Structure formats: C-alpha cells, structure tokens
Amino acid sequence: MIKNIITLTLNDLAIALQNKTIYLIVFIPLFVYVSLNLVDQNGADFQKIKIGLIQGERYSPVIIKSITAADNVFAISWLSHEMEGKRRLKEKNIDGLLVTSEKEPHRLELVVLTNASFRTSAIVQSFSALQIAAEGGGNNWISNIRPLQDSGIQKQTLPTWILMLVLLVSFIIIPAQVAEEKEKQLLLGLLLTPMREFEWLLAKLFSGMILIHLAVIFLHLLGRFALENSLSYIAFIGVGSFCFSSFGIFLGFLCRTQASAKTLGVLFYLPFLLPSALSDVSQKLHATAPVLPSYQFYEPINAILLEGGRMSKFPLQWIYLLSVGLSTCFLSYLLLKKRWLM
Amino acid sequence: MLIEVHDLTKVYNEKRGLLPASFQVEKGELIAVIGHNGAGKSTLLKMLAGWLLPDSGEVFVDGINLNNRPSLVRKIGFVPETPNLFGFFSVEYNFKLFARLFQTPFLRIEETLKEFNLLSYRHNKVQDLSKGLKQRVSIGRSLLADPPVLLFDEPTSGLDFDMTIEIYRLLKRTHASGKTILFTSHRPEEIKALATRVIVLHQGSLVFNGPPREYFRSGIHEKLCA
Numbered sequence: 001m002i003k004n005i006i007t008l009t010l011n012d013l014a015i016a017l018q019n020k021t022i023y024l025i026v027f028i029p030l031f032v033y034v035s036l037n038l039v040d041q042n043g044a045d046f047q048k049i050k051i052g053l054i055q056g057e058r059y060s061p062v063i064i065k066s067i068t069a070a071d072n073v074f075a076i077s078w079l080s081h082e083m084e085g086k087r088r089l090k091e092k093n094i095d096g097l098l099v100t101s102e103k104e105p106h107r108l109e110l111v112v113l114t115n116a117s118f119r120t121s122a123i124v125q126s127f128s129a130l131q132i133a134a135e136g137g138g139n140n141w142i143s144n145i146r147p148l149q150d151s152g153i154q155k156q157t158l159p160t161w162i163l164m165l166v167l168l169v170s171f172i173i174i175p176a177q178v179a180e181e182k183e184k185q186l187l188l189g190l191l192l193t194p195m196r197e198f199e200w201l202l203a204k205l206f207s208g209m210i211l212i213h214l215a216v217i218f219l220h221l222l223g224r225f226a227l228e229n230s231l232s233y234i235a236f237i238g239v240g241s242f243c244f245s246s247f248g249i250f251l252g253f254l255c256r257t258q259a260s261a262k263t264l265g266v267l268f269y270l271p272f273l274l275p276s277a278l279s280d281v282s283q284k285l286h287a288t289a290p291v292l293p294s295y296q297f298y299e300p301i302n303a304i305l306l307e308g309g310r311m312s313k314f315p316l317q318w319i320y321l322l323s324v325g326l327s328t329c330f331l332s333y334l335l336l337k338k339r340w341l342m
Numbered sequence: 343m344l345i346e347v348h349d350l351t352k353v354y355n356e357k358r359g360l361l362p363a364s365f366q367v368e369k370g371e372l373i374a375v376i377g378h379n380g381a382g383k384s385t386l387l388k389m390l391a392g393w394l395l396p397d398s399g400e401v402f403v404d405g406i407n408l409n410n411r412p413s414l415v416r417k418i419g420f421v422p423e424t425p426n427l428f429g430f431f432s433v434e435y436n437f438k439l440f441a442r443l444f445q446t447p448f449l450r451i452e453e454t455l456k457e458f459n460l461l462s463y464r465h466n467k468v469q470d471l472s473k474g475l476k477q478r479v480s481i482g483r484s485l486l487a488d489p490p491v492l493l494f495d496e497p498t499s500g501l502d503f504d505m506t507i508e509i510y511r512l513l514k515r516t517h518a519s520g521k522t523i524l525f526t527s528h529r530p531e532e533i534k535a536l537a538t539r540v541i542v543l544h545q546g547s548l549v550f551n552g553p554p555r556e557y558f559r560s561g562i563h564e565k566l567c568a
Contacts, residue, residue, distance in 0.1 A: 185426035188393045193443035193487075194415050339395060 178252025208245030429469030474505030
C-alpha cells in the first residue's frame with residue numbers, strides 16, 4: 001500500500017513538473033521576495049518629497065525656515081497660485097501643496113492627490129518630525145488634509161478592480177482557451193476549413209475584448225460608478241483589452257496543454273497586477289512599475305476615473321499598449337502559421 | 343494523377359518521423375498505409391492534411407501544391423484517430439459550424455445526418471456520445487464539403503466489433519461514391535477487406551507500395567510482425 005502511495009505521489013509530482021505547475025511553487029515565493037525588497041523599507045534609499053508652496057501666501061516663518069533647512073528631505077517648488085499647485089499635483093510633478101489654514105492661519109492645510117498614498121504619509125510624518133524638532137511639541141503644523149480625489153474608497157479602488165478583471169480574462173481565461181483548442185486539436189480541425197489563420201486570430205482577439213468589455217460594464221452597473229470623460233475611458237479600455245487579449249493569445253501559443261497555459265497565465269498575472277496596483281504605496285514600485293504594460297494601462301485609467309484626466313494627456317501610453325498588442329498578435333500569427341506545439 | 347508526393351520528409355528525432363517518401367495516388371483508389379507504431383503513418387497523413395508542415399518535399403493534389411492551403415481545403419477531408427469535435431456542443435452545432443466555414447448549404451447537414459444514421463443524436467452533446475458515434479460524427483463532418491480525397495487515421499482504433507464493421511461499411515460506401523481514400527491501419531483483416539493498394543512504412547521509410555495480394559504474398563507482413 002505504501003509503495004503504491006509513493007508511486008502515485010511521485011507520479012503526481014512528475015505531472016506537476018511536466019505541466020509546469022511546479023514553477024508556481026518556486027515562482028510565488030520568489031515573487032514575494034522581490035516585491036518585499038521593492039516595497040520601501042526603513043533606511044532604504046529615500047527620494048526627496050516634492051512640496052509646492054504658493055508665492056504670496058503668509059506661511060509661518062518657523063515653518064518655512066524648518067522646511068528650507070531640511071533640504072535633504074524636501075524639494076521646494078514655488079508656485080504662483082493654488083490652481084497651478086493643483087494642476088501640478090494632478091500631473092504628479094509635486095507630492096503635496098501647502099496652503100495656510102483659513103481657520104488657524106499659523107497652521108497649514110496639506111493638499112494631496114489622495115489620502116491613501118505613501119507620499120501623503122511621508123509628508124505628514126516628516127512635518128510632524130520637523131515640528132517636534134523646531135518647537136519640541138504642541139499642535140501639529142498640518143491641521144487638515146485635503147485630497148483632490150474625494151470620490152470615496154469604492155471609486156478609488158475601481159482602477160485596481162478593472163486592471164484585475166482585464167488581466168484575469170487576458171492571462172487566465174484566454175491562454176487556457178487557446179491551449180485547449182490546441183490540445184484537443186480543435187484548432188487543427190478548423191484549419192482544415194477555408195478559414196484563414198488571421199481570421200481565427202482576430203476572432204479570438206475579439207472574443208477576449210468582448211469578455212473584457214462585458215466585465216467592465218458589469219462592474220460599472222453593479223457598483224453604480226458614473227463615467228466622466230467616457231470617450232477617453234472607452235479608448236483606453238479598448239486599447240487595453242486589445243493589448244492584453246493579444247498577449248494572452250500569445251501565451252496560449254507558448255503552451256501545449258491547458259494546464260501549462262494556466263500556470264503560465266498565473267506567472268504573468270501576478271507580476272503584471274501587483275506592482276501596478278501597489279505603485280501608489282511604495283516609491284520603489286512607483287519607480288519600477290512603468291516598465292510594465294499593465295502600469296501603462298492602469299495609470300491613465302486611474303487618472304481618467306479619479307482625476308478627470310483625458311486621453312490627450314496619455315497619447316504615449318495609448319500608442320505603447322497598441323504596439324504591445326500588435327507585436328504579440330504578429331508573434332501569435334507566426335506561431336499559428338508554424339503550427340507551434342500542435 | 344490525383345495526388346503526387348515527392349520526397350516528403352519530416353524528422354522529429356533519429357528514430358521518429360518520415361524519411362523522404364514519394365508515391366502517387368490515382369483517383370478512386372482506397373489505400374491502406376500500414377506500419378508499426380512510430381513508422382510515420384500518422385505523420386504522412388497529417389502532412390497530407392496540412393496539419394503538419396514537412397521539413398522538405400512537395401505534395402500536389404489535382405496539380406495544386408499543398409502549400410496553397412486555402413485552395414486545397416475543399417479537396418481533402420481528414421478524420422483523425424481521436425475525433426476533434428467541440429464536445430460541449432451538439433452534433434448539429436458541430437455540423438453547422440463547419441458548414442458555415444465551408445459555406446455549404448444547411449440542406450447538406452440533413453443529408454449527412456441521415457446518411458450516417460445520426461438524426462436521433464442531432465441534439466445530443468458530442469461529449470456524451472460513444473467513441474463509435476463520435477467517429478461517425480467526425481467522418482460525417484469531414485464529408486460536409488464533399489472533398490474528393492479523404493484521409494482516415496486509424497479509423498477503427500478502440501472500436502468494438504460491431505462499430506468496426508459499421509465503419510468498414512461507411513468506408514466502402516464512401517469509396518463507392520467515387521472518393522479517393524487513404525487510411526492508416528495495423529489490422530491485416532482491415533487491409534484485406536478494404537484496400538485496393540498498400541503502402542508500407544518501416545522506421546520512416548517506404549518499404550512497399552503495391553496491391554494487397556502482393557503484399558501478403560511477399561512475406562513483408564511476416565517480417566514486420568517478427
């Protein structure tokens with residue numbers, strides 16, 4: 001009995017090795033290790049906090065003196081008026097804008113993009129430390145935080161949910177579907193008809209894009225999220241669904257079986273999702289995430305949904321996503337022509 | 343000459359694949375391609391069907407090069423050993439999908455369902471059918487576009503006696519309707535019952551090409567079985 005159990009256990013492990021499931025066992029701890037090293041730690045390289053101050057605003061001299069002295073912590077930009085400061089916040093040129101409090105003129109109000117970000121916490125912590133150093137205690141200089149994105153936590157998480165949905169369809173569902181058609185020789189059967197290779201590829205691409213659009217519409221209907229700048233939003237959902245569906249089809253072509261495709265899908269899903277979605281809580285992730293296509297999709301969606309951004313501000317991201325989609329589509333076409341792993 | 347095969351080659355590794363093979367097929371022949379497992383039978387048929395790309399060599403069907411796939415799909419039908427049908431869907435759905443892609447009138451579906459005794463199964467999901475019924479659906483589907491050449495890879499593999507006889511009957515009927523057929527087989531009785539010519543492959547090489555009677559008389563069969 002024990003011999004049988006050992007034999008079957010070894011057989012299961014061999015199957016896991018064969019269909020690459022074992023890679024997940026290695027990959028997930030490795031991914032967590034890398035992510036933990038990317039998330040900011042105490043003593044890690046510190047990037048200066050970019051603070052905007054308004055010319056003509058009557059700041060307390062103690063505060064100005066303290067901020068200026070702490071030039072290893074703060075980089076100060078002097079701005080002509082509050083509107084300019086808000087614009088530069090949205091463009092992410094500065095991390096926070098300081099204005100004098102209307103109720104307590106000797107204290108400050110901090111204007112930030114969003115409350116829940118590593119930059120906001122860094123500013124508050126640094127000011128608290130400066131104030132203790134300068135005055136030895138008393139009231140914190142920052143009396144209030146005013147986020148520009150005051151849309152509520154549900155809406156603030158919407159870009160992350162959308163990214164999750166898009167990547168789920170693209171990296172988990174589509175590769176498995178493509179690999180299933182290869183594994184069961186359904187694709188080869190279809191290729192015995194007058195259908196051309198590119199027709200199959202386009203059909204697969206459209207079905208992926210339709211699934212993504214349906215998922216996004218469903219999410220909006222259930223969450224009752226209204227749309228602003230809907231044309232810009234649709235343009236990015238469209239190009240994003242094209243890019244990632246095409247990527248998913250390509251992943252499917254790299255696998256012989258459904259099981260391998262699912263494993264490969266997860267291997268791509270996590271590294272595409274987490275660094276982009278967590279880029280607001282870590283300086284390091286914020287610096288490294290832009291190399292990923294998922295970030296080039298997430299950033300504009302985030303700006304359009306939460307900051308009233310428009311497509312005209314993100315033409316490079318749009319073109320980048322389109323290029324990745326076209327490149328992976330072309331590679332899939334070549335693999336299909338070569339009957340790769342069929 | 344309906345099919346001309348010139349130096350067709352596909353090498354997987356030192357021991358598997360098809361070494362340069364050349365032969366011709368006349369219209370209306372029923373050819374059995376035989377050999378041991380790994381001899382290159384399925385590889386040959388898959389290359390003729392366009393499933394596999396050859397390393398070298400050429401195939402012409404009715405004078406058209408096999409590389410020109412869109413012109414040839416209406417000329418060759420292929421029935422693989424394991425039926426590659428959309429199992430979640432009904433028999434009728436599978437037929438309709440391929441009829442649409444072949445731009446074949448739906449009337450042809452009715453005829454095929456009737457011809458293959460599948461009328462009572464038309465709404466059944468393919469995954470719920472027996473292996474023999476799936477094979478019938480697969481053969482029926484390959485005939486939807488009415489191709490002049492049909493390729494069968496081990497058409498009776500894994501079938502019980504009754505279903506095997508049923509498939510023989512289908513093959514004979516299809517052949518009698520004027521089709522040219524190539525099928526792979528291991529079974530001597532199948533070759534005797536059906537084939538008008540035998541092509542023998544051994545370790546990827548074509549070692550015999552002639553009538554069945556000559557094949558059994560030549561002793562090649564015994565040598566291969568030894």
